[in-house]
Amino acid sequence: MDKLGLIAGNGRFPFLLLDAARAHGLQVVVAAIKEETDPEIDARAAADPNIHVHWLSLGELSRLIETFQAEGVTRAVMAGQVKHKQIFSSIRPDWRLAKLLLNLRTRSTDMLLGAVAKVLGDEGIExxxxxxxxxxxxxxPGVLTSRAPSDEEFKDIAYGRTVAQAIAAYDLGQTVVIAAQACVAVEAMEGTDATIERAGALFQTLGDGGQTTLSRSLTVVKVAKPNQDMRFDVPVIGLATIETMRNAGATCLAIEAGRTLMFDPAAIIAAADAADIAILAK
Known part of the structure; x- marks a missing residue:
């Protein structure tokens, strides 16, 4: 049976990929990150002898390689977020990761994960x-919800894409929140949901009770990077994104067709319709 290595971050992404790989008849060797991966992964392995789980710390790059090599893994996939801020936390890198970090020009997501991918490739793991x-x-592609964006929301989408593509080109983030063609929040290390929450909190403070020159609705624009490496950091939305938008007062979401993963598309669209949130993929 062919094997696939799975480097599992947080959220549901690793579980979706795990199920898909098993449906393709693959044996899956999971490198579960102690600081990120949901412990539910152990229950999946207990129920399926073709899933092998190995727990390791985020800083243990050498152990990751040794684990995959010992299991005979020659192809691997990254699934699930690993919070970029973890790089600056108290996690202690092993000698291999420390050397990698020392040689990086910058510690942007693409630079870091690209370097990890090269190290894996050099060790025979694609x-x-x-x-x-x-x-x-x-x-x-198209309007995915019952409601299409309004004329004002389309204007915010057009402006938001310009801003989002500019910051994505610098590997700063992939999401911006717009109102009345003004940028309310830009994603950095905190992630998409936290960016939306920050925009909602900011808007609640504007105008001392709600009076503001800006529209009271927010449009969220999420893009892929100009040269998106589909091996990692692919844009993702899920039910939590819609719930966060609803709580923040956001009414429209624009994403990139063909380059954004939607976890449980039917449920996402149903939740957006229930919240009167328009979703456009283009």
């Missing part, structure tokens, strides 16, 4: 696209 086996979950 890192493949994180959308492998999940193509049906890539957003299809």
């Amino acid at each position: 890192l493949i696209s994180s959308t492998a086996y999940l193509e049906p979950l890539l957003a299809q």
